[in-house]
Amino acid sequence: MENQEQNGKKQIALNIINSKSKHKGFGAGSIDLNSVSPVIIDRGEAKIEIGAMHAKSKVERGIKFSTNREDVPNGRQVWIVWVAVDRTAEGQHYGGMTACEMWIDEEAKRGWKILADHVNKLDAALKRKIILDGLGDVEKKALKDLLISKNEEWWNDSPEEFKQALATE
Numbered sequence: 042m043e044n045q046e047q048n049g050k051k052q053i054a055l056n057i058i059n060s061k062s063k064h065k066g067f068g069a070g071s072i073d074l075n076s077v078s079p080v081i082i083d084r085g086e087a088k089i090e091i092g093a094m095h096a097k098s099k100v101e102r103g104i105k106f107s108t109n110r111e112d113v114p115n116g117r118q119v120w121i122v123w124v125a126v127d128r129t130a131e132g133q134h135y136g137g138m139t140a141c142e143m144w145i146d147e148e149a150k151r152g153w154k155i156l157a158d159h160v161n162k163l164d165a166a167l168k169r170k171i172i173l174d175g176l177g178d179v180e181k182k183a184l185k186d187l188l189i190s191k192n193e194e195w196w197n198d199s200p201e202e203f204k205q206a207l208a209t210e
Contacts, residue, residue: 076128077166080184082120082176087183089191093121096156100145104152113153116144120180121159122173123166124188126195134198135188137169138206140176171206178209185209 079093083100090098100119107113120140127136139162143154165172173181185207189196196204 077123077125077163080122080124080187082122082180082183084117085179085183087122087180087187089187096159100147101143101152104145104147104150106143106152106154106156108153108155110144110153113144113146113149113151115149116146116151116153119143119145120176122176122184123163125166125169127169132194132198133192134195134200135203136199137166137171138184138203139163139166139170139172140174140180142175171203173206181207181209 078089079091079098080087081090081093081098081100092098093101098121120142122138122140124135125137127134141154141159141162143152145152162172176184188207
């Protein structure tokens, strides 16, 4: 989950340039995406899948997406969860997470998702919000298990609200 600078290269961030910002060199006026990771939850299994950052996760490759849910009648539900890590003077911990739904029919090579929802949820995770609407107990358990296995210390240091969002019955 932690993105390190490799070989002394500058870290890449998404540049946001508007009338208020005066772009002055590398990374000026940018949103740092190095503190967020995409997790794919498919068939009850959660995996960190960096390709999902650009809609190129394993389940998304080769799929033609539609914004019309009826175009994918035989699809299965797949989730992308954006997980943000907070870095404070005390250390690091999980800070925000948001879940985005999509439906995939690999046989028909068709899928459904609302890209604007994925972008807005990524933004919400970066703002340390917790939005897991629609995520079931199986998916929550898979996500919780993944986060604990990746870094139990971060999990232990995470806010109670974060941990409670992944509580199952």
